[in-house]
Amino acid sequence: MSKVIHDLIILENRQPGPEYHVLVCKAPETLPVCYPGQFAEVAVPSSTHAFLRRPFSIHNVDYQNNTISFLIKMVGQGTRTLGQLPTGTVLNAIYPLGKGFSLNQAEPVLLVGGGCGIAPLLFLAKTLKLNGYTVHCLLGGRSADDLVEIPEFRETAEVYLTTEDGTQGEKGFVTQHSIFRELAGFTRVFACGPEGMLRAVALASRAAGVSCEVSLENNMACGIGACLCCVVETRKGNRCVCTEGPVFNVLDLKGWESPQEVADNCPVI
Amino acid sequence: MSKVIHDLIILENRQPGPEYHVLVCKAPETLPVCYPGQFAEVAVPSSTHAFLRRPFSIHNVDYQNNTISFLIKMVGQGTRTLGQLPTGTVLNAIYPLGKGFSLNQAEPVLLVGGGCGIAPLLFLAKTLKLNGYTVHCLLGGRSADDLVEIPEFRETAEVYLTTEDGTQGEKGFVTQHSIFRELAGFTRVFACGPEGMLRAVALASRAAGVSCEVSLENNMACGIGACLCCVVETRKGNRCVCTEGPVFNVLDLKGWESPQEVADNCPVI
Amino acid sequence: MPDLSTTLHQLSLKNPVMTASGTFGYGKEFSDFIDLASLGGIIVKATTSEPREGNPYPRMAETASGMLNSVGLQNKGLDYFVKHIYPELQQINTHIIANVSGSTIEGYVEVAEKMAGLDHITAIELNISCPNVKQGGMAFGTSVTSALEVTRAVRKVYPKTLIVKLSPNVTSIVDIARAVADGGADVLSLINTLLAMAIDAEKRRPVLSTVTGGLSGPAVKPVALRMVWQVSKAVKLPVIGIGGICNATDAIEFFLAGASAIQVGTANFINPRVTTDIIKGIEDYLLRHNLQTVRELVGSI
Amino acid sequence: MPDLSTTLHQLSLKNPVMTASGTFGYGKEFSDFIDLASLGGIIVKATTSEPREGNPYPRMAETASGMLNSVGLQNKGLDYFVKHIYPELQQINTHIIANVSGSTIEGYVEVAEKMAGLDHITAIELNISCPNVKQGGMAFGTSVTSALEVTRAVRKVYPKTLIVKLSPNVTSIVDIARAVADGGADVLSLINTLLAMAIDAEKRRPVLSTVTGGLSGPAVKPVALRMVWQVSKAVKLPVIGIGGICNATDAIEFFLAGASAIQVGTANFINPRVTTDIIKGIEDYLLRHNLQTVRELVGSI
Numbered sequence A, B: 001m002s003k004v005i006h007d008l009i010i011l012e013n014r015q016p017g018p019e020y021h022v023l024v025c026k027a028p029e030t031l032p033v034c035y036p037g038q039f040a041e042v043a044v045p046s047s048t049h050a051f052l053r054r055p056f057s058i059h060n061v062d063y064q065n066n067t068i069s070f071l072i073k074m075v076g077q078g079t080r081t082l083g084q085l086p087t088g089t090v091l092n093a094i095y096p097l098g099k100g101f102s103l104n105q106a107e108p109v110l111l112v113g114g115g116c117g118i119a120p121l122l123f124l125a126k127t128l129k130l131n132g133y134t135v136h137c138l139l140g141g142r143s144a145d146d147l148v149e150i151p152e153f154r155e156t157a158e159v160y161l162t163t164e165d166g167t168q169g170e171k172g173f174v175t176q177h178s179i180f181r182e183l184a185g186f187t188r189v190f191a192c193g194p195e196g197m198l199r200a201v202a203l204a205s206r207a208a209g210v211s212c213e214v215s216l217e218n219n220m221a222c223g224i225g226a227c228l229c230c231v232v233e234t235r236k237g238n239r240c241v242c243t244e245g246p247v248f249n250v251l252d253l254k255g256w257e258s259p260q261e262v263a264d265n266c267p268v269i
Numbered sequence C, D: 001m002p003d004l005s006t007t008l009h010q011l012s013l014k015n016p017v018m019t020a021s022g023t024f025g026y027g028k029e030f031s032d033f034i035d036l037a038s039l040g041g042i043i044v045k046a047t048t049s050e051p052r053e054g055n056p057y058p059r060m061a062e063t064a065s066g067m068l069n070s071v072g073l074q075n076k077g078l079d080y081f082v083k084h085i086y087p088e089l090q091q092i093n094t095h096i097i098a099n100v101s102g103s104t105i106e107g108y109v110e111v112a113e114k115m116a117g118l119d120h121i122t123a124i125e126l127n128i129s130c131p132n133v134k135q136g137g138m139a140f141g142t143s144v145t146s147a148l149e150v151t152r153a154v155r156k157v158y159p160k161t162l163i164v165k166l167s168p169n170v171t172s173i174v175d176i177a178r179a180v181a182d183g184g185a186d187v188l189s190l191i192n193t194l195l196a197m198a199i200d201a202e203k204r205r206p207v208l209s210t211v212t213g214g215l216s217g218p219a220v221k222p223v224a225l226r227m228v229w230q231v232s233k234a235v236k237l238p239v240i241g242i243g244g245i246c247n248a249t250d251a252i253e254f255f256l257a258g259a260s261a262i263q264v265g266t267a268n269f270i271n272p273r274v275t276t277d278i279i280k281g282i283e284d285y286l287l288r289h290n291l292q293t294v295r296e297l298v299g300s301i
């Protein structure tokens, strides 16, 4: 599974929500095999404010058209610059990086995503479906504006929605969604989103005796295990999120079991 | 004569020669009165490589359409970024800066320009013509590629051309052009271009007893007299090119009289 | 409206945003762009006892997110300042602070003494950190003993607010800060420029006539923040933060690190209105964070 | 074809482009992108006598044209290095240089002694300049006496090429360089990172878990160039230039300033192929300037 540096060409830049952009990019040579949960390190073209590359999950891969997509939430200078790029722009990316979700699971599986954590789940859902799985997918956000790519998810999964303000789906945090009452019926939960949400999902999964994998975000300088800046505390010591993650089984993460921390972090979806 | 900071809008970006761009820009409010030889400090939009503003002479002013133009030669990252800007881009500029050419002259006057030193001469020629002058204009370059905006000059002045490689006009350096044999017939020479050329023109003017003003280039940080980085040695001591120039009478410049220095610098057009 | 006022020893500033010496001329260079009276203060360019022509051209080089300068304290000298520049400065309705430079202790003392007699100069900033002069300058600011000595000598003749500006080109900025405090400084300002160099690879020679020069701009901000944090924790004097400040967020970072006020330098070259934007941005920040005064931020990390 | 080879004491390098410790892992992280054997050398990440977990997260902050890190020498320790990492390094056909770190002189000596026994480690780089550890590290590199002491102690046990890596966080880099030369160093490398800090204005707290960290990247290049120039003029040892090198032009500037070779650090994160580009760019430069060898450039300004 070797990594490539590609000058991708942006074929399409659509805006599925006020703060989100999907960049569909053509690769200059045959796409390498990518796994759901892996990510890319993308250079922000000629930006004064983004010195380092920015990591983004692989949102979708279309081997037939040789395209790779990213779902990007506008949060700072780097992402805003990327969101404004016109089609035809060259985007330099290093990928596929990191380890993805474990795909050797019994079904049914529940995918849980919040905010830009939705990004890797589409590729994951599609891959699981391709392998014959029944996929359930719970997407949450502050408001309806954060729920993007729903039509795409509906094509591949049973979709459940929740918003904090009740503007779409059930009202509340993802862990308050009714599907969580049936959690014990799932064999595994795959989650990606803000840390507070992930911790709440991890705790609920533990309580229901369901195995849970989360994709972590983190400050990264290199994305390839060279700088050791992106560590997370695991039971085996500090580990690089970029090479040994970004997907971790929550059982391996240190400090992810205390209900107190979860309570502190929960509202920060 | 107060200075303004304007978010100009690029209306037109044309390429009069392989290495030159003319940016015609609309001002957001009535243009301030500008004098030929004055310049603007232009911010290079979102460039990693141009931290400071870049100085450019005012190439043309159209008060009726409220536009100001710059003729930019591609020499480094900053100018290259500017050259690639599409119409509609916002260009932040501080102008008009510095002191221009002396306009209270008896005619006939000779304008001499080389390379991007052609830039201020169009505005100067137009202004002189408007005031009823007969304007003679000698433009020089390495090759025909460096001779840009000739049609525009022809509208306002008697134009003479020279190239080092003889691809257009007379062959040789500007000071070797036949018009220089008639130099004594002019009352003043206005020149702008590389330092070597300016020194040669200054020397020739001195020899012919003709007064000579040159527009100097220089590394500038602020363009408004605040940093004192842009000095030139004058007979009165170090003076800022950005406020007391960029146009100087060569008699005021220290070290501009030695034929030795001229010889050393001459070929560097 | 949040309260932006701040105090530096005996100086009450309407807001904590000042301009750094050598980057703002004598103020009037910017009067087409901003209302000078809206500033917390203006540190005017360096004055030495004798006129100085400064260093030969080239004196400037652009670097990644920064610039080098080797101006070398060009100024018309103390007498010219008092006769011709001071009367103009009197028209500006904010604190005017003189940046006092020299190559000998006597030189510093002479300028300070004369400045003390000028009513509208409410403080002086002792520049013991200029890297661009052969003698004196930074040499005073990089040794504990000479920093102490020059501060003490100036203190004797200068009764008003005495700010001392520190050089970052030292192993321990805290040691120098303590020495200067012992010498009688009222306020510390930091940082001056980092000693640095640029080379023209094509011409194969140094860009600056002086070979080395002073680095300023956003590139140095992380170093400046660190030093402000170290000094404000170690010394009880108020600190003015300087180095790479380009916007209100940068300014807030310096307050959090322990600065009671800030100076904006290089950023004035890029945006002559930057100080006005920063003042407005600090106000917005305080409102957004529900803070009544900017003073609540100072040293609060 | 121009000759890119260069010599550092007993080391003959095929070209002067190496990778900086802590920014290139153990090489293999980059093997998908470049041919490791094409490099002049690889300085692998710091090794300490005992395993270290490094500092808590967050350890990184982006700054203007640069970054801060406070990794804190995370590594699996000397024994693990010898048993598990060294065998892999033996496969790489270029100079492999160990970066030796510690918090006590005994620690440095222990690592150096063990490294001396590993054939494929052709030199060590003594890291007396890491700003990210509480004890030792930079403390050794910011005092003339302790820099001398640790160099001398390691020299006694290490017969091969001894490189000592200097800290820029000092008043006089030349004094430290001289001390290290007296202690028996064969080669000097500089600079390590500048001690610096970043603050999150919204969260109102330092970005790094350790508050301060080390600044690297293009922002520091002008300071690094100045120090390389000063040291190579003052000390007769070969110098390796480090700090913000991103392209061949940057590398050439360091050669002109006096460096016999260079190391590329942070730029590897932005472009994992940058070293290959730099080697190619140096060749092009030599051809364009009609130079036969890269050595002609060294110190030639």
Ligand SMILES: Cc1cc2nc3c(=O)[nH]c(=O)nc-3n(C[C@H](O)[C@H](O)[C@H](O)COP(=O)(O)OP(=O)(O)OC[C@H]3O[C@@H](n4cnc5c(N)ncnc54)[C@H](O)[C@@H]3O)c2cc1C
Binding pocket: A039, A050, A054, A055, A056, A057, A058, A070, A071, A072, A073, A074, A075, A076, A077, A078, A079, A080, A116, A119, A120, A216, A217, A218, A219, A220, A246
């Ligand atoms: C493995 C991985 C996969 C990711 N996948 C996606 C994705 O598919 N889509 C997406 O929109 N985002 C994703 N992110 C987050 C994305 O990398 C950041 O939003 C981006 O780097 C911010 O850049 P910026 O220049 O816009 O923000 P900055 O100006 O750098 O920062 C703006 C704000 O974002 C925060 N921030 C910056 N970088 C990160 C980061 N790496 N993680 C969390 N917060 C950060 C800062 O603290 C600050 O508050 C991913 C992050 C990681 C580590």
Ligand SMILES: Cc1cc2nc3c(=O)[nH]c(=O)nc-3n(C[C@H](O)[C@H](O)[C@H](O)COP(=O)(O)OP(=O)(O)OC[C@H]3O[C@@H](n4cnc5c(N)ncnc54)[C@H](O)[C@@H]3O)c2cc1C
Binding pocket: B039, B050, B054, B055, B056, B057, B058, B070, B071, B072, B073, B074, B075, B076, B077, B078, B079, B080, B116, B119, B120, B216, B217, B218, B219, B220, B246
């Ligand atoms: C008063 C004034 C008016 C000018 N008018 C014009 C004009 O109308 N049209 C035009 O094309 N150019 C003009 N110039 C020159 C122009 O400012 C530079 O070409 C530009 O700043 C280079 O920017 P860059 O980022 O492309 O080059 P950089 O990457 O900064 O440098 C590339 C090369 O250009 C040289 N260079 C950089 N800045 C200058 C400078 N200010 N003067 C001379 N050489 C420089 C560098 O040494 C280097 O060799 C003027 C300069 C001054 C001082």
Ligand SMILES: Cc1cc2nc3c(=O)[nH]c(=O)nc-3n(C[C@H](O)[C@H](O)[C@H](O)COP(=O)(O)O)c2cc1C
Binding pocket: B227, B228, B229, C020, C021, C022, C023, C045, C046, C069, C071, C073, C099, C127, C130, C165, C191, C192, C193, C215, C216, C217, C218, C220, C242, C243, C244, C245, C263, C264, C265, C266, C267
């Ligand atoms: C062109 C220039 C000239 C300067 N002249 C002086 C000076 O005369 N006296 C002084 O104390 N500092 C001087 N400085 C240093 C600045 O006041 C300031 O300390 C430094 O630039 C860091 O701030 P900045 O990054 O905001 O520019 C000068 C800086 C520049 C860029």
Ligand SMILES: Cc1cc2nc3c(=O)[nH]c(=O)nc-3n(C[C@H](O)[C@H](O)[C@H](O)COP(=O)(O)O)c2cc1C
Binding pocket: A227, A228, A229, D020, D021, D022, D023, D045, D046, D069, D071, D073, D099, D127, D130, D165, D191, D192, D193, D215, D216, D217, D218, D220, D242, D243, D244, D245, D263, D264, D265, D266, D267
């Ligand atoms: C993430 C990171 C880790 C580093 N770790 C080490 C180290 O272990 N030992 C060392 O001597 N230098 C270390 N350094 C310093 C670099 O080797 C180099 O001296 C410095 O980054 C300046 O070069 P640059 O600007 O090219 O990055 C590290 C730098 C970075 C950015």
Ligand code: FES
Binding pocket: A219, A220, A221, A222, A223, A224, A225, A226, A227, A228, A229, A230, A231, A240, A241, A242, A243
């Ligand atoms: S980002 Fe560099 S090791 Fe993970």
Ligand code: FES
Binding pocket: B219, B220, B221, B222, B223, B224, B225, B226, B227, B228, B229, B230, B231, B240, B241, B242, B243
């Ligand atoms: S460019 Fe700053 S004084 Fe002229």
